[in-house]
Amino acid sequence: MADYWQATVTTPVNIAVIKYWGKRSVALNLPTNASLSVTLHQDQLCTTTTAQCSKEFASDRLWLNGKEEVIKPGGRTDTCIQEMKKLRKAYEDKYEDPHPASEWHVHLCSFNNFPTAAGLASSASGYAALVHCLATVYRLPNTSTELSLIARQGSGSACRSLFGGFVAWDMGVNEDGSDSKARQVASEDHWDDINAVICVVSDEKKGTSSTSGMQRxxxxxxxxxxxxxLVPARMAEMERAIAAQDFDAFAQLxxxxxxxxxxxxxxxxxxIFxxxxxxxxxxALVHEFNRVSILQKRGHRAAYTFDAGPNAVIYCLRRNVKDIVNMVMHYFPQAEPFKDTYKVFYGKDTPGQMPLPKEFNEAVAKRWEVGAVRGLIHTKVGPGPRVLDVEQSLLTPEGMPKSLAEEKK
Amino acid sequence: MADYWQATVTTPVNIAVIKYWGKRSVALNLPTNASLSVTLHQDQLCTTTTAQCSKEFASDRLWLNGKEEVIKPGGRTDTCIQEMKKLRKAYEDKYEDPHPASEWHVHLCSFNNFPTAAGLASSASGYAALVHCLATVYRLPNTSTELSLIARQGSGSACRSLFGGFVAWDMGVNEDGSDSKARQVASEDHWDDINAVICVVSDEKKGTSSTSGMQRxxxxxxxxxxxxxLVPARMAEMERAIAAQDFDAFAQLxxxxxxxxxxxxxxxxxxIFxxxxxxxxxxALVHEFNRVSILQKRGHRAAYTFDAGPNAVIYCLRRNVKDIVNMVMHYFPQAEPFKDTYKVFYGKDTPGQMPLPKEFNEAVAKRWEVGAVRGLIHTKVGPGPRVLDVEQSLLTPEGMPKSLAEEKK
Structure with missing residues (x-):
């Protein structure tokens, strides 16, 4: 047995297309309605977390984006850690595993590859990473759906980030939340054509936090x-649209x-605004884009969705990304060139300077100043959590963040 | 008998506190829910209309704000004129009146004392003026509630502008709309302390028209x-709040x-935005203003309401106008000095430069550039339609607009 156990994982961000809003239990993060999301690709947005547990550690500790955070007893992070230790304890008891990992303290180190200030829900990928990482460290056989019950208690939408592709969070009816969990509706391979253009919008005012907002x-x-x-019928329709790869229905819903x-x-x-x-x-742009597309008998080709912030996530099929990015950049000029990760522009194409679709009513919006949309991220439906090699650990063998260790040198 | 019959009236604007949105009959302007409004004072906002009918006239004609408009057969204006002629005909038949005014054509001249571009519903006062003016010309004994059935067909909310004070529009249940009419809930004297601060907001984009919007x-x-x-319960609560002069309840609702x-x-x-x-x-400002007021055990002291446009109408009691105007002008500096019609500022008071209420969180909004709020209008609850003297007619004895006659000279 090693002196310590350790694992490093990455987990994705998910953006709901049927939204979670409203809790029937604040303590357990039990929702008032089911929800459904698309998992975005980790190449653009992910959380990386290393968990290390050792009998040498004096307490549970956590570093988030390079800064140590206090783990408040009974708080969300503590709840997830304690629940994972319970699962480990049950495993030790059941299989007579001689390693008392459940009794050891754990060090966690986590960072996001996207700016927190971008207003892209980092709590979903964050708590999913915490739970998935501990499950890996503890060598637990639990399914992602079982783990989703614990991630949910960290942050509701985190339960959906334990899967790739298209993920439902069934609300459940039990008072203890034992049936309020996530399941994969379809994998990212089922409909890998689903892309997303994220428009990161500047926000001068601080918004209302989701937790207090949804309670109000x-x-x-x-x-x-x-x-x-009305949500149950929408969930069924959305699952059908995904199963049928019916983008028109998916977009409208x-x-x-x-x-x-x-x-x-x-x-x-x-x-709450x-x-x-x-x-x-x-x-207005997306509706005008769709109006023209419907005239051309092509149906809806784009769908916006907004979480608890001003950022737009525009879902579309891969073949339409180019037109959408061009349209957005026509109205929202960018300080930086478009980062064309998936190579949708070629030759002399200049995003924002190509023609708008025929019959597009250009007066539907004014042209904004540079910076009104701070950035565009092109991503696509992606896989669930991944386990990284030991070299990619964020912690030293002593259980301290490598970045801090480097700073000390 | 004179060669022509004529009357000139003014009618007020009304701003709903329980909103009308949704028609169960588009042709008859029958609403899907009842509504309730406050009639604003005509000193600040009104429509003036002269109607003249004469056997010499070759057709019905209408001049709006100095420009002749086509009266479309079967359109809203035509409907109101024809309905009024029917009422006159019934009167002639019943009382054996020898003057066949119902057979004469009518010339109408109308203008608003407030800019149409301000986005303050002018159709309500406009159609109320048309109907009230014709009723006066035709010497009809009908009550305002009876006339409201006709004004409603011009523009739904016009039926409420036939009364001063506080006015309900009961939705009715009959298919022909015969019970969808306005009634006065309380006169302007019942609660004359109710004031309004109208914040005229610049709007770069053209909004959706109410008619097409509510249908969608x-x-x-x-x-x-x-x-x-939920509206019926709100109507009852609002009527109770007005009867009891309960501003706190009025504001919240x-x-x-x-x-x-x-x-x-x-x-x-x-x-639709x-x-x-x-x-x-x-x-945000009004909620912060109220938060502080509630802390001070003074309850809600201000209530915003928005019609189908970006303008805010802030209702309050007269004693609170000063604090509200000061607060709005602190965040929204004005190009022009505040027009203090009702003398709420005195001495060295400078609106916008006096202290904000104690404990007011100044960071609740940023300070905007001059022009973001284009103007402030201080007005109050006011009376219903008024009949003016003959000298104030907008039409010459020949039935042509005086303004046009003057231009010809």
Whole structure:
């Protein structure tokens, strides 16, 4: 047996197309409605986490993006760690495993490959990484769905980041949350043509946190009740659209659900606004893009969705990325050239300077100043968590972050 | 008998606190829910209309703000004129009146004392003026509630501008609309302390027209059904708040209903946005103003409401106008000095430069550039339509607009 056990994993970000908003239990992160998301590719957005446990450690410790965080007893991180230790203990008891890893303290080191300030939910990939990483360290045989019950307690949407592709979080009915868990609806290979253009929007004001916001909605919005009633049918429709690779239906449902979610935010007292004038302009562009596309008998070719912030995620099929990026950059000029990771532009194509689609009403939005959309990220549907090699560990054999160790030198 | 009959009237604008949104009959302007409004004072906002009818006239004609408009057969204006002629005909038949005014053509001349571009619903006061003016010309004994059935067919909210004070529009259940009419809930004297600060917000984009917008909402928003269910209880609560002069309840209901209306707009496919970033900032200011007021045990002291546009109407009691204007001008500096019609500032008071309320969180909004709020109008609850003297006629004895006659000279 080694002096310590260790694993390093990466986990993806997911962006819901049927949104989670409203908790029936705050403590257990039990939702008032089911949700469904697309897992985005880790080449663009992911969390990397190393967990190391050792009998030498004096306490559980955590470094996030290079800075040590206090693990508050009974807090979300502590809850996830304790739940994972319980799973390990049960494993030790059941298989008479002589290694008392469940009794050791754990050091965790984690960072995101995307800027936290971008407003892209990092808690989902973060808590998924924590749970998946500990499951790997503890050599647990549990399925991702079983682990999702624990990730959910860190951050609701984290339960969906334990899978690649298309992921449902079934709300469950049990009071203890034992049936409120994630499952994969379809893998990233089933419909690998699904791409996403993320428009990172500047936000001058600090928004309302999701946790306090959704609680206020449940307490004060009469419309949330109607939303709760309509989501089950939407979940079924969305699962069907994904199974059939029906982008037209997928797009319509995605946009309707995003708007429905922001509508209940607005119906909250005091109202919650996440979208701003830039978001509204992006909405107008996508609808105009689709209007022209429908005229051409091509159906909906783009679908925006907004989480609890002003950023737009525009889903589309790979073949339409070029037109969409060109359109967005026409209205929202960028300081930096477009990072064309997946090579959709070729030859003399200049994103933002190519013609708009025929019959596109250019007056649907004004042209904004550079910086109104701070950046564009082209990504696609991606796989679930990955385990990295030992060389990629973020911790030294002594259990301290390598970055800190380097700084000391 | 004179060669012509003539009358000149002024009618007020009204701003709903329980909003009208959604038609169950487009042709008859029958709403899917009841609504309730405050009539604003005509000293600040009104429509003036002269109607003249004469056997010499060759056709019905209309001049709006100095420009002749075509009266489309079967259109809204024509409908109102024809309905009024029918009422006159019934009167002639019943009372054996020998003057066949119902057979004469009518010339109408109308203007608003406020800029049309300000986005303040001018159709309400406009159609109310048309109907009230013809009723006066035709010497009809009908009540305002009876006339409201006709004004409603011009523009739904016009039916509420036939009364001063606080006005309900009961939705009715009959298919022919015969019970969908306005009634006065309380006169302007009942609660004359109710003031309004209108923040005229610049809007770069042209919004969706109310008529097409509300139809799209009825057809596509699942949440509108819940709105329709909840309005009757809100109407009752609002009537109670007005009867009791309970500003705290009035304010809470007003804001909730405005947000609820904009929520169903957002839930529409494609979504309808009327509020912009300036509107959102005004919402944040009013909520912060109320938060501090509630801390001081003074309850809600301000209530915003937004119609189908970005302008905020902030209702408050007269004693709070000063603090509200000062707050708005602190964040939204004005090119012109505040027009202090009702003398709420005195001595060295400078609106926008006085202290904000104690404990007010100044960071709740940023300070905007001059022009983001284009103007502030201080007004108050006001009376219903008024009949003016003959000297104030907008038409010459020949039935032509005086302004045009003057231009010819």
């Amino acid at each position: 909605t449940v307490e004060t919005s009469p419309l949330i009740q109607e939303r709760i009633r 995605t946009m309707k659900d995003s708007n429905n979610f922001h509508a209940v935010c607005l119906d909250t007292s005091p109202p 996440y979208m701003n004038d830039v978001s509204r302009a992006l909405v | 909402t009825v057809e596509t928003s699942p949440l509108i059904q819940e709105r329709i269910r 007003t804001m909730k209903d405005s947000n609820n209306f904009h929520a169903v707009c957002l839930d529409t496919s494609p979504p 009327y509020m912009n970033d300036v509107s959102r900032a005004l919402v």
